[in-house]
Amino acid sequence: MQKLYGYRRPDGQVGVRNHLLIVPASVCATHVAQSIADKVNGAVSIPNQQGCCELGPDFDVTHRVLVGFGKNPNVGAALVIGLGCEGISTRAVADEIAESGKRVEYLVIQENEGTINTESKGVRVAREMASELSLIQKEEIDISEIMMAVECGGSDTTSGLAANPSVGYVSDKLIDSGGTVILSETTEFIGAEHLLAERAVTPEVADDIIRIVKGIEDKAKGIGVDLRDGQPTPGNIQGGLTTIEEKSLGCIYKGGSRPIQGVKDYGEIVDGKGLYIMDTPGQDIESITGMLAGGASVVIFTTGRGTPTGSPIAPVIKVIGNGDNYLKMKDNIDINAGHIMDGTETVPEVGERIFEEMLEVINGKYTKAESLNHREFGIYKLSSTF
Numbered sequence: 253m254q255k256l257y258g259y260r261r262p263d264g265q266v267g268v269r270n271h272l273l274i275v276p277a278s279v280c281a282t283h284v285a286q287s288i289a290d291k292v293n294g295a296v297s298i299p300n301q302q303g304c305c306e307l308g309p310d311f312d313v314t315h316r317v318l319v320g321f322g323k324n325p326n327v328g329a330a331l332v333i334g335l336g337c338e339g340i341s342t343r344a345v346a347d348e349i350a351e352s353g354k355r356v357e358y359l360v361i362q363e364n365e366g367t368i369n370t371e372s373k374g375v376r377v378a379r380e381m382a383s384e385l386s387l388i389q390k391e392e393i394d395i396s397e398i399m400m401a402v403e404c405g406g407s408d409t410t411s412g413l414a415a416n417p418s419v420g421y422v423s424d425k426l427i428d429s430g431g432t433v434i435l436s437e438t439t440e441f442i443g444a445e446h447l448l449a450e451r452a453v454t455p456e457v458a459d460d461i462i463r464i465v466k467g468i469e470d471k472a473k474g475i476g477v478d479l480r481d482g483q484p485t486p487g488n489i490q491g492g493l494t495t496i497e498e499k500s501l502g503c504i505y506k507g508g509s510r511p512i513q514g515v516k517d518y519g520e521i522v523d524g525k526g527l528y529i530m531d532t533p534g535q536d537i538e539s540i541t542g543m544l545a546g547g548a549s550v551v552i553f554t555t556g557r558g559t560p561t562g563s564p565i566a567p568v569i570k571v572i573g574n575g576d577n578y579l580k581m582k583d584n585i586d587i588n589a590g591h592i593m594d595g596t597e598t599v600p601e602v603g604e605r606i607f608e609e610m611l612e613v614i615n616g617k618y619t620k621a622e623s624l625n626h627r628e629f630g631i632y633k634l635s636s637t638f
């Protein structure tokens with residue numbers, strides 16, 4: 253295995269990128285945050301559409317995600333921008349991110365004479381922070397220090413036959429090397445939850461797996477929808493997936509075959525080794541956002557039909573199981589696993605190619621999503637705003 257290099261943070265975590273993150277505490281600060289990021293090399297922002305008029309669990313989720321993004325090991329420093337009257341506290345978000353030992357600053361628009369002055373101050377502060385980050389040197393790291401998130405979207409019949417099993421091979425190899433993998437998309441466990449529960453390390457973890465699946469089904473029934481009645485996603489239907497159970501049986505292959513250590517809430521920090529489940533929706537971008545808030549530093553995203561999805565703070569490696577669709581989407585897809593379908597490669601052979609690609613990405617190679625500046629972001633909402 254090639255030597256790996258990354259950024260060791262004050263709290264001991266290891267990042268594979270070195271971003272300065274501009275965090276808008278609410279939608280009202282998003283424009284200013286993005287304007288600052290656009291003017292400072294090395295800075296990225298997140299298009300936060302939440303943060304105000306949220307109550308209860310939704311408030312908690314938004315706060316947790318903003319803090320989790322700031323604490324993510326791919327972030328070297330953070331600048332939090334708030335309007336001043338939103339529900340999410342700008343200072344509280346900054347203070348919690350600062351617990352990681354990184355440099356964190358914050359500005360409030362209503363306390364800095366409006367958007368023009370806040371942007372001006374923010375650019376000066378961010379420029380200084382970016383200069384400091386540019387001095388941080390990579391260190392040799394171990395593969396066991398990597399936390400990988402796995403995701404699927406735009407699925408078809410080849411996803412469960414080629415792309416997902418290949419990534420499952422990578423999941424097992426990383427876990428066997430001492431690393432961590434997060435499997436998400438609770439909606440896509442429906443019909444396969446009993447198979448996941450059988451792999452739980454304790455009865456309590458097994459109960460948690462069953463509980464989150466029942467919870468997502470009950471939520472759908474609350475608006476008059478039974479998810480087991482059929483396959484609800486038009487693109488998946490066009491790709492040949494006829495039921496949600498069929499999709500789920502293919503989806504869970506991404507997580508490999510190792511024991512499941514625990515179940516985490518959406519955006520909750522994953523603080524152990526091995527395979528974990530995070531309770532997220534099946535919506536790709538919201539699911540990835542939750543896992544990155546949980547601490548993942550690299551994402552492997554499987555597909556059959558093709559997708560351009562990236563992230564503001566983490567490399568997203570795209571793997572497709574459909575060779576014909578690879579040719580249609582090759583500007584966005586990193587690995588063609590379609591050779592499994594035509595019999596010219598095996599699952600382990602493609603898995604090894606994906607693993608080697610992941611090592612190169614960890615060491616700095618841009619994914620296609622990174623090269624094209626795809627920075628999708630979305631926070632899961634549990635209810636409406638008020």
